[in-house]
Amino acid sequence: MQTQSNPLLMKFKHLPLTAEEKTVLQGACFRTVHFGAREDIVRQGDKPKECNLLLEGVVCRYEETPEGKRQIMSFQFPGDIFDAQSFVLETMDHSIGTITPCKVGAISHQTMDEIVHHYPRLMKAIWKDTLLDAAVFRKWLVNIGRRDAYQRIAHLMCEVFIRLETVGLTRDDHTIDWPFTQAEIADALGLSLVHVNRTLQELRREKLIVLRNPTLTILDWEALKSAGQFAPNYLQVAA
Amino acid sequence: MQTQSNPLLMKFKHLPLTAEEKTVLQGACFRTVHFGAREDIVRQGDKPKECNLLLEGVVCRYEETPEGKRQIMSFQFPGDIFDAQSFVLETMDHSIGTITPCKVGAISHQTMDEIVHHYPRLMKAIWKDTLLDAAVFRKWLVNIGRRDAYQRIAHLMCEVFIRLETVGLTRDDHTIDWPFTQAEIADALGLSLVHVNRTLQELRREKLIVLRNPTLTILDWEALKSAGQFAPNYLQVAA
């Protein structure tokens, strides 16, 4: 059993890739870097010279307003190239910070260029991945714009569960690692910390979940899904 | 003066394209369709067989919750391929509706495939475009998640102004077409119609804007920008 097969290969395992394409993916990262929890990997205003592939851990995109309010715009999991855009858009318009300790692989823009010019199928797969990210952004817009706190949290939990499931990071019995503090949930959902706390208690009281960091167990998947109006199709899973 | 040069050419005019590449873009649309105002072009659940390029008019992406609340996730302007994702993601996870009467060009998925496989620079330009869309989604998340009504509306107006400016659709004196009803602004910003109305009056009272549909004049650009905490860099303009 090898220590670390590139999680991109894992992600694209349903694609009929040639040996050559697989080799390109396998060798894409020229460097691996470790980060601690709650550190910035890329900052707003940076002009990165490479793209980053998340190998292990959880990161978030975020931005801060002049008043010091923070909005988290997405969570990213292993297998995500979380700043593919830096290849095409010179300057970062937001920051990337870790939630947990992370292992990150760097893919040079030159490698990306080779993929664009010589491996159209890989290109298309990566493009698809960025379009899936965009689909998640859109769902978050609906969630934050039109749902109340209870619904928002339920929706987020469903989404995280399904995304972890697709990369094989769920445990039996609808249990997942839940590395987020209540402050982070608040920043992701446009709520206040205090209100997140109270709403989590409500979800527990209703017997939908058991949350004891760093572990979340979904007791009643159907009820949680329905509370969050969650329809997983946007994540492109069969479910 | 030709009636209609493809607005994609306009959009990519800063790129050093070959004659061949220009020809591909010029001939990309195999059909042109007209729509009236407030009609659906694509519906959630559709499996489109082509991508659509907006030639004239304004459309929005939106989704409705089971309670009948509507969230608009973006506005799109001429030159936007507003469902590029349909090429890669089979099923639409949201709907596209017109705001004004529109002219829409269809690009077959087969043409898209040719571009992916034979015109990497065009591919990259289109990819960039979808990444810019994603950047706008993210800004909207910050706007809806962390700003109050006054700020949200100011930010939206700044964004629409700059986006129209980049495609040459502004008039002198900071004036633009403003085809949106107050209900649409509300749905885009996660607010209620009534509150949008009152906040618009506040913006007028403060002498930031003159809004008399279908025309918006920005009286004090700096003040509006600052009210909306607007930094246009995410739109990739020099400004």
Next chain:
DNA sequence: CGCCATATTGATCGGGGTCAACGGCTGTGG
């Protein structure tokens, strides 16, 4: 001229923000 969509205004209410303490766990240094 009447209809219908859109804009406006008033009154009331509630979800969730803010402020302020306090409790509990963990890691660290004396």
Next chain:
DNA sequence: CCACAGCCGTTGACCCCGATCAATATGGCG
């Protein structure tokens, strides 16, 4: 081994932005 610091979660009190309900203008159009 204990004391203290710091982060995180919890709780209570109070209040306001913005939702909701309900009319009333206004204006374009057939």
